[in-house]
Structure formats: structure tokens, C-alpha cells
Amino acid sequence: MKNVLIIGSGISGLACAVKCAGLGLYATLISPVSSERSQSVMAAGGINAVTEECEEGDSVSCHIEDTLRGGARIGGKNAVTGLCEHAGDIIRYLEGIGTVFSVDSNGRPMIRAFGGQSFKRTHYCGSSTGKQIVSALIMEARRYEADGLIERKLRLDFHSALIKDWECFGALLYDEKKRLLVPFYADALVMATGGQNALFGKTTGTCLCDGYAAGKLFMQGADLKNLEFIQFHPTTLETAQKKMLISEAVRGEGGRLFYEDGGKRIYFMEDKYGPKGNLQTRDLVSREINNIGRDVYLDISFLDKKQIDVKLPEVRDLCRKYGGIDISQTPIPVAPAVHFFMGGIAVHLNHETNIKDLYAVGECASMYHGANRLGGNSLLAAIYSGWVAADDIFGRTENKTHPDFDRAIRNEEDKLTGLMSSKSSFSVIHIRDMLSDTMRKDMNMIRTESTLKEGIDDVDYLLSVAGQIWYDSSESTYTNYSLTGLLTLARAALTSALSRTESRGAHFRNDHPDMDDDYAFSTLISYDDGAYNTCLDKERVYEN
Amino acid sequence: MKIRILRQTEPDGDAYWESFDYDGTREISVAALLDHLNYNDDIINDDGVKTTRIGWDRSCMQGMCGACAMVINEVPSLACDTFLNKLKGNTLTIRPLRKFPVIHDLIVDRSVIQENLKSTDVYIGEYNPKENEDHRHQYEVAKCLKCGLCMEVCPNYRGGESFYGAMFANDCYLVYARNRKKSADMKSTYADHFGRTCSKSLSCMDVCPMNIPMIASMAKLNR
Ligand SMILES: Cc1cc2nc3c(=O)[nH]c(=O)nc-3n(C[C@H](O)[C@H](O)[C@H](O)COP(=O)(O)OP(=O)(O)OC[C@H]3O[C@@H](n4cnc5c(N)ncnc54)[C@H](O)[C@@H]3O)c2cc1C
Numbered sequence: 126m127k128n129v130l131i132i133g134s135g136i137s138g139l140a141c142a143v144k145c146a147g148l149g150l151y152a153t154l155i156s157p158v159s160s161e162r163s164q165s166v167m168a169a170g171g172i173n174a175v176t177e178e179c180e181e182g183d184s185v186s187c188h189i190e191d192t193l194r195g196g197a198r199i200g201g202k203n204a205v206t207g208l209c210e211h212a213g214d215i216i217r218y219l220e221g222i223g224t225v226f227s228v229d230s231n232g233r234p235m236i237r238a239f240g241g242q243s244f245k246r247t248h249y250c251g252s253s254t255g256k257q258i259v260s261a262l263i264m265e266a267r268r269y270e271a272d273g274l275i276e277r278k279l280r281l282d283f284h285s286a287l288i289k290d291w292e293c294f295g296a297l298l299y300d301e302k303k304r305l306l307v308p309f310y311a312d313a314l315v316m317a318t319g320g321q322n323a324l325f326g327k328t329t330g331t332c333l334c335d336g337y338a339a340g341k342l343f344m345q346g347a348d349l350k351n352l353e354f355i356q357f358h359p360t361t362l363e364t365a366q367k368k369m370l371i372s373e374a375v376r377g378e379g380g381r382l383f384y385e386d387g388g389k390r391i392y393f394m395e396d397k398y399g400p401k402g403n404l405q406t407r408d409l410v411s412r413e414i415n416n417i418g419r420d421v422y423l424d425i426s427f428l429d430k431k432q433i434d435v436k437l438p439e440v441r442d443l444c445r446k447y448g449g450i451d452i453s454q455t456p457i458p459v460a461p462a463v464h465f466f467m468g469g470i471a472v473h474l475n476h477e478t479n480i481k482d483l484y485a486v487g488e489c490a491s492m493y494h495g496a497n498r499l500g501g502n503s504l505l506a507a508i509y510s511g512w513v514a515a516d517d518i519f520g521r522t523e524n525k526t527h528p529d530f531d532r533a534i535r536n537e538e539d540k541l542t543g544l545m546s547s548k549s550s551f552s553v554i555h556i557r558d559m560l561s562d563t564m565r566k567d568m569n570m571i572r573t574e575s576t577l578k579e580g581i582d583d584v585d586y587l588l589s590v591a592g593q594i595w596y597d598s599s600e601s602t603y604t605n606y607s608l609t610g611l612l613t614l615a616r617a618a619l620t621s622a623l624s625r626t627e628s629r630g631a632h633f634r635n636d637h638p639d640m641d642d643d644y645a646f647s648t649l650i651s652y653d654d655g656a657y658n659t660c661l662d663k664e665r666v667y668e669n
Numbered sequence: 670m671k672i673r674i675l676r677q678t679e680p681d682g683d684a685y686w687e688s689f690d691y692d693g694t695r696e697i698s699v700a701a702l703l704d705h706l707n708y709n710d711d712i713i714n715d716d717g718v719k720t721t722r723i724g725w726d727r728s729c730m731q732g733m734c735g736a737c738a739m740v741i742n743e744v745p746s747l748a749c750d751t752f753l754n755k756l757k758g759n760t761l762t763i764r765p766l767r768k769f770p771v772i773h774d775l776i777v778d779r780s781v782i783q784e785n786l787k788s789t790d791v792y793i794g795e796y797n798p799k800e801n802e803d804h805r806h807q808y809e810v811a812k813c814l815k816c817g818l819c820m821e822v823c824p825n826y827r828g829g830e831s832f833y834g835a836m837f838a839n840d841c842y843l844v845y846a847r848n849r850k851k852s853a854d855m856k857s858t859y860a861d862h863f864g865r866t867c868s869k870s871l872s873c874m875d876v877c878p879m880n881i882p883m884i885a886s887m888a889k890l891n892r
């Protein structure tokens with residue numbers, strides 16, 4: 126029986142494991158903490174699909190077109206077609222395993238409108254769609270655990286892939302309980318490690334998604350793709366602990382963005398774009414807020430308190446609890462923040478990377494969303510990509526024997542022991558903080574050649590000292606050894622953004638504000654012993 | 670403000686108290702406070718001695734994932750949604766959940782939660798709802814974070830050997846309601862590992878961060 130090792134137990138990792146088990150493969154799902162703590166549980170809004178419940182006139186081809194258009198035409202048509210064609214099956218599957226969807230009086234799932242789509246097609250579970258899906262998938266994983274086809278292991282961190290001659294044989298993991306590196310051999314390795322949040326410090330998501338795995342695999346030879354495309358959410362509330370997403374529903378209910386000038390409120394979005402100005406796309410609103418350069422507020426206090434209680438209870442509670450704000454009385458201070466990564470590990474249509482038997486699924490892979498993601502498409506992609514990878518692994522015939530990695534593993538153990546036994550008062554966390562300062566400043570939503578070059582210089586400096594700072598025994602071992610991977614990923618993202626001398630989707634260059642047809646392709650970046658090589662995927666080798 | 674934290678270097682190590690001084694704003698959560706102590710600069714205890722950073726689990730930082738469950742001023746709580754200005758007194762006491770083995774400082778091993786659900790086959794399998802299902806309650810129940818706060822506070826929960834805690838009752842109810850073929854099995858599983866031992870102190874409902882009305886799950890399964 127084939128052994129599949131899956132790193133990361135959010136929706137994509139769970140979906141892949143369950144699909145593998147359904148096909149009779151043996152899946153081991155590892156993560157530092159359980160699926161209940163993954164970012165997937167934070168997804169509130171919903172999941173897109175054209176089903177019988179959808180409005181008249183809507184069709185799968187319309188969903189495909191919306192996705193390709195939203196992605197500014199660099200997503201692959203075949204890839205997106207596969208995604209959208211399977212969306213209905215995915216909703217039915219989720220229903221079939223007992224996901225608690227919001228349903229109408231006939232028990233049919235309800236749909237809501239989401240930005241960038243020509244029809245209402247976002248299926249949802251109250252205000253906790255991701256959480257409800259995770260709960261149902263965990264139950265499925267448990268079912269296969271009883272059959273011995275899935276094993277879920279916690280307190281394990283990805284360290285590196287076991288790769289020889291461009292073929293993957295499993296991974297080296299760090300066991301937090303035993304405090305040592307352990308090899309795990311497998312016929313296929315699936316990465317499901319989520320986005321790259323930690324590059325930016327506080328984001329709307331979780332700090333557990335740090336991008337290290339993508340950075341490390343890049344250093345080991347995997348291509349990365351479209352790293353310059355990062356979605357900012359325009360309305361987040363800054364708190365001492367994180368940036369909390371204030372749902373688009375507030376603007377949907379008439380919420381108005383303004384700043385104050387000499388005691389007067391300036392409704393800048395309405396002034397510039399007319400009465401529907403506040404409902405412009407996430408990118409545009411984010412950039413406009415950024416351009417204002419002063420405190421911006423979102424006002425919904427004019428809405429009747431009862432209406433707020435009925436229509437916006439989550440926003441009301443969140444603002445009260447974390448911001449001390451009564452939204453029926455006071456405007457909400459808002460600022461854009463990093464929310465979603467369209468870029469990541471480059472994968473072919475079968476979700477395999479340029480390294481044989483190494484796959485990537487979910488947000489850590491770059492696929493479907495092109496230069497910008499439609500809300501509700503990422504939960505869909507997380508499940509679909511997990512399925513595609515599982516099917517592909519199933520289709521492979523061989524049961525592999527692995528080459529001897531003993532020397533390479535001893536080498537890594539020695540490096541880690543060296544790191545852990547050295548002493549330094551210089552904390553890795555401070556370097557991480559410096560990295561996120563740089564990324565927030567130079568890889569912000571508005572970029573120029575000079576800021577990106579400054580960012581590259583800063584990260585190069587951090588990379589040069591990262592080899593010299595020593596282990597900070599107060600920090601987790603993972604936090605220490607992950608530093609170089611994170612810095613390398615950041616350097617790759619800045620380099621990708623520098624190479625795209627146009628503006629498209631979520632990537633905006635002040636020095637190249639227009640879209641340029643010559644750039645209507647994905648950016649690929651590879652790593653060769655310290656050199657970062659970018660090119661456009663004009664042949665559409667990865668996504669077509 | 671004095672912050673007392675029960676610490677432990679390793680799973681088999683001895684627990685010890687360490688205190689810290691804090692004089693910043695009280696408008697922050699315990700999670701933000703722990704971040705502040707750890708990362709504002711070097712971490713210094715109230716004897717002025719540099720010490721090791723405090724270990725604690727975190728993820729979403731907004732009450733949606735249950736990672737940062739701990740005991741704050743003797744109340745099992747999530748650190749990310751417990752605010753200093755809502756706590757009384759000038760001393761804050763934080764300790765790890767005591768019903769689970771400690772891995773490091775405030776980090777505990779909650780794998781018993783999954784183990785118990787696994788060994789008793791608590792999974793839906795196939796959606797085949799009972800008639801008159803209570804959709805709203807199922808939605809609430811499926812929001813359970815598996816944080817373990819209800820087990821920490823429960824006078825009957827020891828280490829999960831035979832009585833599995835309130836979250837178990839909720840999951841049993843979800844399966845019972847969503848797959849009628851398993852309803853009878855779930856009722857008896859529930860009775861074996863929850864119903865017969867629960868003394869209805871209902872302290873679980875006071876601490877549940879998701880405000881899950883466990884009593885409704887119990888009522889439905891006791892019927
Ligand atoms: C606030 C918010 C709201 C959102 N709302 C929506 C929505 O309404 N609709 C929608 O479609 N999308 C939404 N998204 C996006 C969506 O939630 C994510 O894209 C999706 O959940 C990603 O799933 P995943 O399985 O790829 O990753 P995750 O759920 O992030 O899981 C990653 C897993 O990898 C593990 N991991 C990470 N690094 C390592 C490592 N080094 N070693 C071992 N394990 C590791 C983590 O612990 C975790 O288990 C939202 C996102 C946020 C932040």
C-alpha cells in the first residue's frame with residue numbers, strides 16, 4: 126500500500142488525507158497542533174460553486190470566467206475549469222459528510238453574494254463556514270483512522286524534504302516532544318502548510334502559517350510562482366494582538382469610509398467613485414486608504430441598532446471585545462492588512478511540483494487564483510487541490526524504496542545540535558520583526574523599483590547575519606531553524622515583485638501603473654546556490 | 670501589576686512559579702500581555718533576573734481556534750479573549766490546564782480529546798438526518814474548539830479514562846442528529862462515557878468560549 130505523508134492539517138491537508146484513504150492509500154497527516162487550530166477555521170464567508178440552488182442564468186462557465194477575470198487573466202484556463210466543474214460535487218460531498226450548511230426551509234444550502242462574481246454562488250455555514258467544514262472533515266478523518274488508513278500526528282514540524290536527483294522520498298520532521306529530528310519516508314509528500322503570513326508579522330490570519338516550508342523547498346530546488354500577488358483586505362481593526370478582519374458585510378450594509386479634515390468628514394470613496402464608492406474591489410479600496418495617508422474610519426453607526434444586531438452581530442461583538450468600540454455609536458478605525466497569498470509553490474495541473482512525488486495543495490500552492498483571488502474560491506481550491514493530488518498519487522504504480530539518506534540526515538542533525546548548543550543574546554524573533562517591518566514597508570500594496578530594491582538590500586543584510594546569529598534557547602527550535610527559510614522566501618517575493626514591471630491584480634507598481642500584455646503570464650522563480658532567477662511562464666508549463 | 674506564572678521546562682520537569690512586573694495598559698488581552706512579556710525586550714522576572722521566554726500555544730488570536738486555553742485567575746479561559754481590565758485585583762495568576770499533561774510552561778498535550786473520540790467512533794460517516802433535527806443547535810455544537818476548558822472546569826473529569834467531558838457529549842449529539850443509523854449507538858456511547866457520570870454541575874457552560882448550550886445536547890441524548 127502506498128504511503129502518503131501530508132504536512133499541514135487545515136482543510137487542504139484534511140481533504141487530501143480523506144481522499145487518499147478513500148482510495149485505499151495510507152495517509153499520515155502531521156502538524157504542530159490539531160486541525161481545530163488551523164487558519165481554515167477562520168474562513169467565515171463561504172465557498173463558491175454553481176449548484177441547483179444558484180440563480181437563473183448562472184453557469185459553471187460563468188464561474189470560470191469570473192475566476193479568470195478576477196485573476197487578471199494569468200490563471201490557467203484548464204486548471205480553473207477543473208476547479209469550477211468540480212465545485213458542485215464538492216458542495217454535495219460536504220453535505221454528504223454532514224457539514225452544517227445554512228439551509229432554507231427545504232433543507233437546501235443557501236447562497237449569498239460575494240465580491241467579483243456575476244451571480245450569487247457562495248454557499249455558507251452561518252458565519253463560520255471554514256470551521257464547520259473542518260469539523261466535518263475531522264469526523265471523516267476519524268472514520269478512516271478507525272480503519273487504520275489515516276494517522277494524525279501532532280507536535281511535529283516540517284524541517285526539510287528528503288530529495289535525491291529531483292525525486293522526493295519523504296521529509297525530515299522535528300519532533301517537539303522528543304526534541305529531535307526524525308525522518309519520515311513516504312511514496313509521496315504533500316505540502317498543505319497554508320499561506321506566508323509570518324513574512325508580514327500581524328495579518329488577518331494565523332501566525333502558524335509562516336511560509337517556511339515554501340522557503341525551504343525553494344532552497345531545495347522547488348520552483349515558486351506569483352509571489353508578488355498578495356491580497357490586502359481593506360478593512361481591518363488593529364489591536365495589540367493582531368489585525369482583525371472587519372467583514373465586507375459592513376460596507377454591504379451601507380458602511381461609509383471617511384477621514385477627518387479640520388473636523389469635517391471626507392467620504393473619499395464616494396467623492397471619487399460615486400454613491401457605490403465604498404463597495405469598490407478590495408485592491409482599489411486598500412490602495413485608496415493607503416493613499417490617504419491618515420486615519421480612516423468605517424461608519425455604520427447610522428444604521429438602526431436593531432438592524433446591527435440582526436445583520437452584523439459578529440462585527441458588533443468583535444469590535445466591542447477587541448476594540449472597545451460600540452459600532453452603533455462610533456465609527457471603526459480601519460486599515461488594510463495582508464489577507465491572502467495567491468503565490469506559493471509552483472505546481473502542475475496534478476499539483477505535483479518540479480520535484481517528482483512532491484506535491485503542494487491549498488494556500489501554500491500557487492494555482493487557480495492568478496493575480497487575485499475571488500472571496501470564496503480559496504476554500505474551494507483547498508478541497509479540490511487535495512483531491513487532485515490524492516487522485517494523482519493513486520494513479521502512480523510504484524511502491525518506492527528510498528535511497529540512503531543517513532549521511533544527509535546526520536549532517537542536518539549536526540547542524541541543529543550546533544545551533545542549539547551555541548549561545549547568543551541576539552534573538553531570532555528580533556530578526557523576524559525586522560523582516561516583517563521591511564516587508565510591510567517595501568512590499569506593501571503600492572510598490573516601486575526603489576522600495577523593492579531597498580527591501581532586497583535589507584533582506585540580504587538579514588540573510589548575511591542569519592548565518593551568524595546563534596540559537597536562542599528561549600525560543601522553540603522550529604522558530605530558530607526556520608529563520609533562513611523565511612528570509613529566503615521574502616527575498617524571492619521581493620525579487621518577483623521587482624521583475625514584474627507592470628500593475629496587475631493585487632500587484633501595483635507606482636512606477637508602472639498600467640497593465641502590460643507582455644506580462645500576462647505567471648512569474649516563476651528558482652534558486653540556485655544564492656542566485657534568484659525569475660522568468661515568465663510563457664509556455665504555461667505549470668498552469669495552463 | 671504582578672503576573673505569576675506556573676512554569677515547567679520539560680514534560681517530566683518540576684513545576685515552579687515565576688513572577689513578572691507589568692505596568693502597561695490594562696486594555697489588552699492576556700495573550701497580548703504574554704507577547705509583551707516575551708518580546709518587548711529581554712524577558713526579566715520580578716527579581717530583575719533575565720529568564721527564558723514563556724511557552725504558550727496560540728494561533729488565530731481572536732477566540733476562534735482554542736489554542737491558547739489556560740487557567741487565568743483560577744478560571745479556565747482563552748488568553749486571547751480575556752482582558753486585563755475585566756480582571757479583579759493587582760495580581761494575575763496564570764497556570765496551564767491541569768487536567769492535561771504539560772509539555773512546556775502553558776503548553777499542554779490535549780491529544781486525549783481526539784483519542785477518546787476516535788476510540789468510540791464518534792463520526793458522522795454519512796449524512797442521514799433524523800427528522801425534526803435541531804439545525805441551530807447542530808451549528809453551535811460543530812463550532813466546538815476542542816479547547817478543553819469544559820474538561821478543566823468539570824468536577825467529574827479526571828484524565829479522560831472513562832468520563833470524557835462535555836465536548837464529548839456535544840460531538841455525540843452531532844453524530845446522533847446527523848446520522849440516524851448511528852443514533853442508537855451514539856446514545857449508548859454517550860451514556861457510557863458521559864451521561865452516567867455527569868453530575869450536572871454545568872460549570873462547563875460557564876467557561877465554554879463558544880457559549881455552546883451543552884445542556885441541550887444532554888437533554889436530547891438523555892431522552
Ligand atoms: C480571516 C479569514 C477569513 C477567510 N475567509 C474565507 C472565506 O470566506 N472563503 C474562502 O474561500 N477563503 C477564506 N479565507 C482563506 C482560507 O481560509 C484559506 O485560504 C484556507 O483555509 C487555507 O487552507 P489550507 O489548508 O491551505 O491551510 P491552513 O488552514 O492555513 O492550514 C495550514 C496547516 O499547515 C500547518 N503548518 C504550517 N506550517 C507548518 C510547518 N512548518 N510544519 C508543519 N505544519 C505546518 C498548520 O499548522 C496548519 O495545520 C479566509 C482567510 C482568513 C484569514
Ligand code: SF4
Binds near residue numbers: 815817820876879
Ligand atoms: S465544548 Fe466549549 S469548552 Fe468544551 S472543548 Fe468545546 S469549545 Fe471548548
